[in-house]
Amino acid sequence: MQRATQPAPRPRVLVVDDETDVCELMGRILADAGYDVDTADDGAPALEKLEAGRYDLMILDLMMPVVEGWAVLEHLRNEPLAPPVLVLTCRGDHESLARGLRERVAAYVIKPFEIPLLLEACRHVVAEASRAALPSERRQQARAAARQGGLVARSAARGY
Numbered sequence: 001m002q003r004a005t006q007p008a009p010r011p012r013v014l015v016v017d018d019e020t021d022v023c024e025l026m027g028r029i030l031a032d033a034g035y036d037v038d039t040a041d042d043g044a045p046a047l048e049k050l051e052a053g054r055y056d057l058m059i060l061d062l063m064m065p066v067v068e069g070w071a072v073l074e075h076l077r078n079e080p081l082a083p084p085v086l087v088l089t090c091r092g093d094h095e096s097l098a099r100g101l102r103e104r105v106a107a108y109v110i111k112p113f114e115i116p117l118l119l120e121a122c123r124h125v126v127a128e129a130s131r132a133a134l135p136s137e138r139r140q141q142a143r144a145a146a147r148q149g150g151l152v153a154r155s156a157a158r159g160y
Helices: 020-032 043-052 069-076 094-102 115-132 136-148
Strands: 012-016 036-040 057-060 085-089 107-110
Touching: 012 020, 012 043, 020 036, 020 115, 036 043, 043 057, 043 069, 057 069, 057 115, 069 085, 085 115, 107 115
Parallel strands: 012 036, 012 057, 057 085, 085 107
Antiparallel strands: none
């Protein structure tokens, strides 16, 4: 008996940029690439959207007029369910890159950007976050299924 497989849910992305044309362009590009996209034009509405829903990725501009991207990153530092963040900014200086690393930014794309590079960065960040978030219960089920089939799957490096 075959089970009907349900299509995987589309990853949810929140694009945060004060430039309306950038949000619209990003929304179209990402939707065409298979993402569900929400947008926010500043850090405050972005934080409200994060409280109201769960996202697989946030694409964040750093320089915004009211609540800048750095403030959003500082807020996310204490959020256990915060999505990974891809910073999309015109600031490519060493200091900004170093600060982004300290804030645990998952990827950094400099404006102007090439669309294939941005899409590859999004795919990579979402895939890595998905692998890292594999619940321990699913890991245990996978190990049990492997043992029933005569396979024993262990990873000393990951502790399971």
